[in-house]
Amino acid sequence: MKISSISKTGFGVMLSMLAFSVFAFAQDKPKLSDPEVAFVAVTANQIDIDFAGVAKQKSKDANVIEFANTMERDHKAVIAQAVALAKKLGVTPQNNAVSKGMLANAEKTKKSLRSKSGTAFNKAYIDNEVAYHKAVIAAVETVLIPETDNSELKQLLQNVVPALKAHLMHAEMLQKNYK
Amino acid sequence: MKNRSIKTAKAFAILALVFFLASCLGPEKKVIPKSYTVEIKAMQFQPAELSVQKGDTVLFVNQDMLVHNVTEEKAKAWGSPSLATGESYKMVVNESSDYYCSLHPVMKGKLVVQ
Numbered sequence: 001m002k003i004s005s006i007s008k009t010g011f012g013v014m015l016s017m018l019a020f021s022v023f024a025f026a027q028d029k030p031k032l033s034d035p036e037v038a039f040v041a042v043t044a045n046q047i048d049i050d051f052a053g054v055a056k057q058k059s060k061d062a063n064v065i066e067f068a069n070t071m072e073r074d075h076k077a078v079i080a081q082a083v084a085l086a087k088k089l090g091v092t093p094q095n096n097a098v099s100k101g102m103l104a105n106a107e108k109t110k111k112s113l114r115s116k117s118g119t120a121f122n123k124a125y126i127d128n129e130v131a132y133h134k135a136v137i138a139a140v141e142t143v144l145i146p147e148t149d150n151s152e153l154k155q156l157l158q159n160v161v162p163a164l165k166a167h168l169m170h171a172e173m174l175q176k177n178y179k
Numbered sequence: 180m181k182n183r184s185i186k187t188a189k190a191f192a193i194l195a196l197v198f199f200l201a202s203c204l205g206p207e208k209k210v211i212p213k214s215y216t217v218e219i220k221a222m223q224f225q226p227a228e229l230s231v232q233k234g235d236t237v238l239f240v241n242q243d244m245l246v247h248n249v250t251e252e253k254a255k256a257w258g259s260p261s262l263a264t265g266e267s268y269k270m271v272v273n274e275s276s277d278y279y280c281s282l283h284p285v286m287k288g289k290l291v292v293q
Contacts, residue, residue: 070282070283073245073246073282074245074246077244077245077246078244078245081244159221159244160244162221162222162223163222163244163245165222166222166283166285166286167283169285170283170284170285173284173285
């Protein structure tokens with residue numbers, strides 16, 4: 001009982017850290033160049049693909065696996081379009097402090113997710129997807145889009161927002177099953 | 180002379196009656212099926228609700244950046260394959276149905292046969 005509580009608290013802290021890192025990034029509004037914005041966008045998508053990979057390894061729940069497959073497919077499609085656009089514009093996405101912070105926190109979240117199994121894992125994964133998508137939507141709308149100078153990159157980011165919101169609604173729908 | 184005029188008038192009256200009846204009893208007017216388009220964009224079916232006549236055709240066109248499908252919601256009675264960007268799926272509507280994208284279950288639409 002005690003261990004379970006600690007474990008739940010630990011994951012909650014981990015979730016908060018990841019969400020905080022993205023929210024903090026959204027609130028600090030750091031000045032990012034377009035190559036840095038592109039890198040942050042690709043990183044944000046890759047992190048969710050990695051979470052989906054963990055879910056596909058750990059979960060036996062058909063709804064969770066289906067959701068993970070959708071996250072993997074959609075975020076890969078977004079990365080492919082971002083990479084194609086960067087190539088067209090002759091821009092090399094540039095690593096930066098924001099994307100490094102996001103990746104570091106995502107590693108901690110993945111470690112925590114991997115330590116769980118069964119219903120606890122399903123709940124933790126879906127809770128994380130809800131928190132992560134909320135944070136990413138805020139970051140894209142309040143930082144990445146306003147910070148972007150190139151109109152095509154800005155348009156790509158704007159096009160991604162409805163998909164992120166649909167993912168969030170889908171995750172919230174599933175979340176009701178794991179309370 | 181008078182009889183001849185009456186006969187002629189009668190003949191015209193009969194002819195007029197025949198034409199009138201023929202126009203009423205003629206071949207049934209055929210309703211030509213119409214074609215409609217539902218666009219898939221920004222994670223929505225647009226229009227989300229479409230009223231059609233039985234036999235009309237609906238073309239679903241994926242203009243979104245992600246892969247989608249169109250699937251009857253209640254019993255998965257019909258459905259499209261996965262539609263990549265630019266791909267489309269055509270179907271003849273025979274009954275009203277609610278549908279959704281099974282990849283993104285929050286995307287929903289409705290076909291209403293009037």
